[in-house]
Amino acid sequence: MTSLGDIEVTRLKGVGAALADKLAKLGIQSIQDLLFHLPYRYEDRTRIIPMGSLRVGDVAVVEGEVMKTDVVMGRRRSMQVTLRDDSGFLVMRFFHFSAGQKNQLTEGARVRCFGEVRPGRAGYEFYHPEYQVNPPPMPSAEQATLTPVYPLTEGIQQPRVRALCQQALGYLDRFPIKDWLPPELLADYQLPGITEAVRLVHSPPASAPVPLLVEGRHPAQQRLVMEELLAHQLSLLQVRQQIQAREALPLLPGGDLIERFLDQLPFKLTGAQRQVVADVRQDLSQPIPMLRLVQGDVGSGKTVVAALAALQAIGAGAQVALMAPTEILAEQHYQNFQAWLEPLGIRLAWLSGKVKGRQREEALAQVADGSAAVVIGTHALFQEDVQFHRLALVIVDEQHRFGVHQRLALREKGVGGTLAPHQLIMTATPIPRTLAMSAYADLDTSVIDELPPGRKAIETIALPDSRRDDVVERVRSACREGRQAYWVCTLVEESEALQCQAAEVTAAELAERLPDLKVGLVHGRLKASEKAAVMEDFKSGDSDLLVATTVIEVGVDVPNASLIIIENPERLGLAQLHQLRGRVGRGEQASFCVLLYHPPLSANGKSRLQALRDSQDGFFIAEKDLEIRGPGEVLGTRQTGMMQFRLADFERDKGWIEPVREMAPSLMEHPKRVEALIRRWLGERVRYGEV
Structure with a gap:
């Protein structure tokens, strides 16, 4: 029997070879793939907003009459279309436009457009808004629905994806999506079937509760979230099964x-x-x-x-x-x-x-x-x-x-x-x-979850970088008393070369200001032998101050080091700051961590540094980090594709983790279901990291 997974996306009207190639970059080859290309948020386009009440950053629908259309030659050539309504005016600006568009947007034309308000040379502007000339009447409140927003790839615009998804929904009457979850499971959690959930998420009815949809908490969305989390769980259990399908050598303790x-x-x-x-x-x-x-x-x-x-x-x-x-x-x-x-x-x-x-x-x-x-x-x-x-x-x-x-x-x-x-x-x-x-x-x-006896709590202090001179003096006095210190340079740039350069500049500056101290320098560009020699000098007490990039984040153990200064801590995650702080506090003496930040700190930055000052408990800090930055950042896996969900939001949906974990083992007894669910949600990257 034909399923939606067998019907190629080229069967849809308007999908030729070129568009099919672009869709393939999004992992879309069949109609089913397209239906599981889910909106990640919604826009409320159900009301027209008066232009005079707009503020920068608003995302809104406006409607008005074209006052004039000009092609202006600034740093970049652009078309500037000025609209007005009874309350004020607004500019639509296009950097890419055709003669046809210019002829369409003539003085007196009625236009409805949707975009984000930005400040511009001529007042408020919309850049490249979606627009309609001579638009139909707005739907009544009973008919108005939210507009889905989809992930895109180069060369495909939102309206195109929306239209294709609407076309694909037409296939659902003849080819419902196969539901791989047991009906009793859905009944337990009062969740809809898969076909109904997919239809609602792409095309919410006017009666659907707007706040639930916007927050991702509608039962239809939660049905899909649960299935996605389950597919990830099953894919990892499958990895475990594959590894444990082979025997291992039993290692029985022997000898003394x-x-x-x-x-x-x-x-x-x-x-x-x-x-x-x-x-x-x-x-x-x-x-x-x-x-x-x-x-x-x-x-x-x-x-x-x-x-x-x-x-x-x-x-x-x-x-x-x-x-x-x-x-x-x-x-x-x-x-x-x-x-x-x-x-x-x-x-x-x-x-x-x-x-x-x-x-x-x-x-x-x-x-x-x-x-x-x-x-x-x-x-x-x-x-x-x-x-x-x-x-x-x-x-x-x-x-x-x-x-x-x-x-x-x-x-x-x-x-x-x-x-x-x-x-x-x-x-x-x-x-x-x-x-x-x-x-x-x-x-x-x-x-x-227990530290060895004798480990000292580390006192953590946050200071603005205007107090840098005081911090340098603090390093001088600590080292004069026979202790050692770290100075960690962090840069927001990903470039290792720039990070190393910053560390070199800092090391030279500190060596000049602290001529009686021996300053070591370690960064990612040193040869392994050079790095080892610098570390050995510091470990043996031959150098007093070690200037480093975050390469010293883990594993470096120097009990005599009791002071660590971390520059620009606001640029690092909490878990990484906690790791760096753990370089001190390994000996007998009281230890200190100075967070030398660059003001002004955002509210987010303040709460992160506060969490670090409040707690020495890595698990508390990791929970905070997860709240603030999300799982991909906490695990350091942004680049591996791991935990990159289509619909699930780890913080919002963590209530599903425990139930999903309980459901997964019994489902593993049905390999066909497991394969189908993993393929549906993880597609070709069936194993995390196997890309």
């Missing part, structure tokens, strides 16, 4: 490595660490690949948990790989593991993109013949030429910097290419529970 390691530690594990270690030990002893996310606030001791997991694998005669997103963080892990494991007679190998020539060949040989039990590096670990001897555990730090596709790729590196390695994923970015349930549905989660 773990006891010897714990004996040499200068501290006792916290209760939270012991609980997480027990979870991991249990997972590793199974023949199913472990998929566990360990979350812990800055300084909660995740690395020790990772080391204990590694020792369990090594004790069972297997190999371990530890992957970190940056050279600095990978190197930090290498130094920690070296200090902990080499005394136990365990050999480590180091592999990163910057390891070349003979050094690389030697490392590859040690990995291949198994003489290196632990291999540490960046994602260079998973290049084709890296052959493991008996890889059974992969530890990934700061997982959200890697895509899900990398988790899938790890399957191929396991023992003999047939057994999947266990995966332990760590993050020092506390992730709000609702977000973790949605973004990491393929992982079991453990939380280290």
Whole structure:
């Protein structure tokens, strides 16, 4: 039986090859794709607003008579059409126009137009508004409906998409959309069927409650939101299923490595660490690949948990790989593991993109013949030429910097290419529970929610940059007392070159103003060896002040550093600021974080800095960050396509996360439904990150 997914969009009137290509860029190839290209908001065009009552920023419909039409030659040639009604006048300005348009918009013509009010040379203006000449009467209040607004791509305008969607709705009578959700589920939540929901969202009837539609809370919208969140959840559970379809090597604890390691530690594990270690030990002893996310606030001791997991694998005669997103963080892990494991007679190998020539060949040989039990590096670990001897555990730090596709790729590196390695994923970015349930549905989660005893609270102070001289003096006195400080430069520009330049300028300025201090500089453009040398100097106390870009966000551990200055903190997310702040407070002395902001702060900026001053709790801060910036920003995944929903809004719709999580496992027993739902909502990017 023919379905809407089988009917090509070229069957619609007016869709030729050129338009079909443009629609394909939006993922639209069939009529069904077009119907699931949903409006992300609505405009109220049901009332004509008097021109005299408009204010800048209003989005409104006006109607009036053309007073005059001129082509003006400013910096850019434009057509200026002046309209008037009984209350005032307004200019429609077009930078792209045809002779036909100019002839149509002649003096005396009646025009209705819709646009956003901007200030202009001749008073208020609409740029490129939608307009009608000699418009029909406005619909009565009983007939008036909201106008949907769709996501666009280059070369397609709103009116065109609207007209195509209206045409596509005509197919629904003959070809209803297949409903893949069980009827009892819809009844439980009092939600409409899929065909009815899609029809209403594209073409709300005049009787539909306007506030609910505008806020995205109408039952028809919520029906689609729930299905979209469910499709995302199912796609991640499918990833989990694919990874766990392969067996893993059960790693049964053997020998006395773990006891010897714990004996040499200068501290006792916290209760939270012991609980997480027990979870991991249990997972590793199974023949199913472990998929566990360990979350812990800055300084909660995740690395020790990772080391204990590694020792369990090594004790069972297997190999371990530890992957970190940056050279600095990978190197930090290498130094920690070296200090902990080499005394136990365990050999480590180091592999990163910057390891070349003979050094690389030697490392590859040690990995291949198994003489290196632990291999540490960046994602260079998973290049084709890296052959493991008996890889059974992969530890990934700061997982959200890697895509899900990398988790899938790890399957191929396991023992003999047939057994999947266990995966332990760590993050020092506390992730709000609702977000973790949605973004990491393929992982079991453990939380280290207790800091080691003796960790000092960090006093956080926000100062305007007009107080910069006072802050420089504060650095001088802290370093004179034998302590060390960080100075972090942030730039709003994404360019790494500009960030490095800003850090260089700051380092030179501080070295000049503090001639009795030794100033180090670290940024993303330094060679790995130069970076390591600067970090080593700072760690060993040879330099007093380290000027850095945000490359020091995670993993750098210098107990003697008790002061951190963060410039332009208003440009960073709360989670990142919390990470940076966590570079201090690791020793005995009282520690301080100075947020040196550039006034005036927006209300949003003020509330973010206040949240940081009020709390040291990474999970509280992460919840705040989620409220303010949304999930894509919190996870650092704007660029990966993850959590980019068509209709769902994470903050508004988080009430669905728990129910969706409960619904998903029983649906997984119906593979046909699961495939159909994932294809409907995620289309060709069926796996996050597999793009």
